[in-house]
Amino acid sequence: MKFSERLYENVLPIWQKNHAHPFVQGMGDGSLDKNKFRFYMIQDYLYLIEYAKVFALGAVKATDLKTMGKFATLLDSTLNEEMELHRQYAKKFSVTLEELEAAKPSPTTLAYTHYMLHVSQNGTLAELVAALLPCMWSYWEIGKDLNSREGASEHEFYGEWISMYASEEFGQLATWCIDLMDELTGGKPEVELEKLEEIFLNTTRFEYMFWDMAFNEKMWPTDE
């Protein structure tokens, strides 16, 4: 069994919970409250700024030019394609770029991005890939799932989001990352694989928490 298949099997119950989450379901049938999506979009913008740095660290840790180039491409597509979609959505909500960038991260955004950056800065390239893979892989799965529902990709508000994550281009990026995880783990001892499995599980848990945080528009409980 490929290591990526083992990772997938291990987190499948959580991914099923992601798909069933009212935030994800609400995007699929168009019933999601726009204020919840607005909250998500702003937090996701902050998340992507930090996430882009994980790709930059991937380019630093890569040991061949091909992998280095791919991380550079991912850095570029996050900053200029994925974040561009967020900027367009922000416009629809009359949120300016300054407001977007000055927004404060929620506890979940802070915990998730700091965890990923901690692993990426201190760990091996395989550990960095294990930390970022659930983000790419689970979004692709969710995008494909929502895209298969009739009319979802044409929805006037959530359609663009669904189309982007279900796209062939995103699929190729996710596949590249899955293959890299398998390449980097070939012949690795079980103790190292278990460490990678735990990192992958943790960022998978954070993905679920991110949906839940957005659905509940959860900032610091001390400020409520």
Ligand SMILES: Cc1ncc(C[n+]2csc(CCO)c2C)c(N)n1
């Ligand atoms: C919380 C959260 N998790 C995952 C993604 C999806 N995502 C982030 S970077 C990237 C790859 C290339 O840009 C993908 C698919 C997101 N937007 N927000």
